[in-house]
Amino acid sequence: MSATAVKDSPSPLELLRRPRAEAIRGALDAMAIMDDVVREEAAQVIRTLEAWDEVRSALIERPAEAVEAVVFINEPSLVRDVAALADDPSPEVRAAVVSALTRLAAADYQALFSRQLADPHPTVRGLAALGLARAPGAETEATLRGALASETDVGARVLITDALWSVTGGW
Helix, strand or coil, rough: HHHHHHHHCHHHHHHCCHHHHHHHHHHHHCCCCHHHHHHHHHHHHHHHHCHHHHHHHHHHHHHHHHHHHHHHHHCCHHHHHHCCCCCCCCHHHHHHHHHHHHHHHHHHHHHHHHHHHCCEEEEEEHHHHHHHCCCCCCCHHHHHHHHHHHHHHHHHHHHHHHHHHHHHHHC
């Protein structure tokens, strides 16, 4: 995102002075700006207003953006809503879901990550391997070795190899 977009984004205080619906919409829009400071400030507005229902609506209306927003908002009650999008038709959304769950609650979603190793999109498969690596163990290692043996996409192989390296501490 351009420096102008970051500069033009409203401050949290400016957002909180607006009517509730407008403040929440502005905070959710600010989440699309690829600047972590802006996203964290927008997340603070959403946390302050406890706008969980509005975030759930955004997960339906614009899921890929909203899934990323949930990572910054870091509200435990929203994690299951994110996980519910794991079978979305869009590979972008599925990848965002796997990435978000890896950062938010990897240990709780090992079965989902294992299932996503068979996703038709290589990015989702690779990210699922990284999620699995967050809860290492003998079963995880075996699962990752099996995924690596059958993976044909170079990018996914790199991510699976990274995950396996993380689990085993090396070969």
